[in-house]
Amino acid sequence: MDSKNSFPERIKLLKAVAEQLRDLANDRRRREVRDISEELHEAAEVIMTEVLHMEAAQTRFAARKNGRRQTTRASR
Numbered sequence: 001m002d003s004k005n006s007f008p009e010r011i012k013l014l015k016a017v018a019e020q021l022r023d024l025a026n027d028r029r030r031r032e033v034r035d036i037s038e039e040l041h042e043a044a045e046v047i048m049t050e051v052l053h054m055e056a057a058q059t060r061f062a063a064r065k066n067g068r069r070q071t072t073r074a075s076r
Contacts, residue, residue, distance in 0.1 A: 010050050017043050 005013070021043050024036060 010053065013046065014050055017046050 020039065024039055024043075
């Protein structure tokens with residue numbers, strides 16, 4: 001997954017994954033357990049990746065707010 005996605009793109013991705021999970025839950029009786037397991041694993045990976053990106057962003061924003069930067073990148 002590209003770590004350069006904007007927040008709106010990440011929100012769109014998370015909404016799409018949530019919709020897939022909802023559809024998966026509604027369709028669970030008609031599908032094989034293996035298919036469901038693989039889709040749940042993929043969804044969990046997407047969500048965890050995005051959560052980690054958001055946590056890192058939150059840390060950077062907090063550092064800016066406190067006047068001390070934790071990274072050497074220039075401000076945008």
